[in-house]
Amino acid sequence: MLSSRMVDASPSVPATRSATVVLDGSGLGVEDVVRLADGSARPVPAPEAMRRVEESWNAARRLAATGRVYGRSTGVGANRNEDVPSLAPSAPPAQGGPPQAAADHGMRLLRSHAGAVGEELPARQVRAALAVRANQLLAGGAGLRPSVVTALCEALESGAYPVVNEFGSVGTGDIAGLAQVGLALAGEHPWRGAGAPAPRRLDNNDALALISSNALTLGQSTLALHELRGLVGATQVVAALSLLAVDGSHEAYAAPVHAARPDRGSAEAARRMRALIGAADRPTPPLGRIQDPYGFRCLPQIHGPAYDAADALERVLDVEINAAAENPLIVPEDQAAYHHGGFYAARLALALDHFRLALTQVARLSTSRLSTLNEPAYTRLRPFLADAEPAASGVMILEYAAAAALGDLRAFSAPASLGHAVLSRGVEEQASFASLAARQTLRACGAYRLVVGCELVAAVRALRLRDLRPDPGLPAGRAFALAEPVLGTDAADRPLTDDVAAAAALLDRFTDIWRGSAS
Incomplete structure (x- = not known):
């Protein structure tokens, strides 16, 4: 896999952390x-939220003991109409737990469903899922025992x-x-790292x-959004260096152009470019030449939609990682369990697909x-930025390498939401494939880095x-000062693999420069 983040090691979690x-x-x-996924902060469950969990748990046990509640007193999926043993009326929940047969049903459900393949x-993705799930449970609609939330927070700690x-x-x-997580909490599935x-x-x-819950998909989506949003910003810093290298025009970023076409994302991309290169508003x-190639002239119109897509995805995530979307939803004040489809992640799948496109x-x-940097008409240098040797190839191969990485990125950008599945004997006859969309978005990170790394080297x-x-x-000058000592100075024909790898790694520091251009 291309993604540098799909195989990351377990984060180093300090013994004590002041950040919470x-x-x-x-x-x-x-x-x-x-x-929380990186281990740079510790989770603290809010007391009032823990009280909600307690109330929801008590209400759920009462409801399961006296009526039919999906997954508690019935089977799941196509087995939803099959009853399982529940609490007898003479043994209300306050006097103890469910009978052994009912308790066994829960463990059998976890065992049968813990079949992920x-x-x-990696640790970072699983920890992101634990953080999301703990927070969702604290919204108070799940109706499970509070000690589960405590255990998730202990693991994050x-x-x-x-x-x-x-x-x-x-x-x-x-x-x-998540069934694998449940079995691990019950002591029947392995943990990685110390302090389980x-x-x-x-x-x-x-x-x-x-x-x-979709906690794993949501955790993966947050990590992907965080990395790729930063990389889009870093790309604009690289583009500013390319613009300076070809004596590019500043007109495409002029304030009047974007006031005349008031698209929020495009206007922000243009304003950032002016800040990066020190261009005037007018x-x-x-x-010299009248106008630049599209790679420079249309940057606001292409980076702007990416800004907007990132913001739209964040709005969806803000809802979902704070949602009580469990089915059924336990509402203690109504003394009711509402069966519903809030778990269906269509909006998330569509937002992820939009972002990748x-x-x-x-x-x-x-x-x-x-390609423009390879052209003497724009750089006034030899073709492919080569040295003086006859027929030297210079950075020619970078176009091939970037095109190959872009091919993977295109493949990862295929809309996952076009997928379809009919499952559980036809009872569950739709699927959003948001999980696939999240994995594809994570995998896009590595390919994207390599494409932009090639441009930075050139x-x-x-x-x-x-x-x-x-x-x-x-800001563009500070970026150049960061890159110059990292990238090789020899212009003779030589392998550029290490240069591209170094440039791709440098993009995280360029992200900080881009963020500094916000004001």
Whole structure:
């Protein structure tokens, strides 16, 4: 796989951390999930949210003991009409747990559903899922025992995480992966890392309540959004260096152009470009060529939609990671269990698909600028930024490498939401495939980095060969100062693999420069 983040090691979780993230079931954000996944903050469940969990658990047990509640007193899927043993009227929940047969039903449900297959997921992704699930449970609609929330927070605190395999969801709940989490909590499934929480007793009132969620897909989506949003910003910094290397026009970013066509994302991309290169709001027209190739001239119109798609995806995630979307939803004040389809992740799948399609446009524009950097008509240098040797190839191969990586990115951008599945004897006759969309978005990270890394290698070489040094007081100048000592100076024909790898790794630091251009 191309993604550099799909195989990351377990995060190093410090013994003590002053940074905390309060989990209250309503205010968790994308950046909070990333911090918990990385182990740079510790989770603190809000007391009032824990009270909601307690109330929901008590209400759920009463409802399951006196009526038919999906997954608690019945089977699941096509078995939804089959009853399982429930509490007898003479043994209300307050006097103890369900009878052994009912308790066994919960464990059998977890065991049967913990059949995820494929590669083990890396620590960071599993920890993101634990953070999302703990917060969702604190919204108070699941109706499972509070000690499950405590155990999830203990794992996030210690750095331990359950083994979770890659495949098992079709976007109607991450039931296979979360069943593996449930078995790990019960002591029947392995953990990675030290400090796993002590085994907890789980029964019919906990099993479906735990796995009725898209927490794994949501955790993966937050990580992908965080990385790729930053990389889109870093790409604009690289584009600024390319623009300076070809004496590009500033007119495409002029404020009047974007006031005349008031598209929010495009206007913001143009404003950022002006900040990166120190362009005036109303720049003086160039004396040379009339207008630049699309790679420069249409940057606001292509980067802007990517900004907007990232914002739209974040809005969806903000809802979902704070949602009580379990089926059934336990509402203590109504003394009711509402059966519904809130687990169906169509909006998330569509937002992820939209985001990847926008990213592919941005990456494709990077390859356009790379082609321009190879042209003497724009750089006043030898073809392919080569040295003086006859027929030297210079950075010619970067166009091929970037096009190959872009091919993978295009493949990852195929809309997952076009998928379809009919499951469980026809009872579940739709699937959003949001889980596939999340995996594809994560995998896009590595391919995207390599495309833009190729452009950065060429842009820095062109600036060096032309003896151009961007103003170090400008963001573009600071980016060049970061890149110059990292990338090789030899313009002779040589392998460029290591240069591209170094440039791709440097993009995270360019992201910080781009963020600094926000004001």
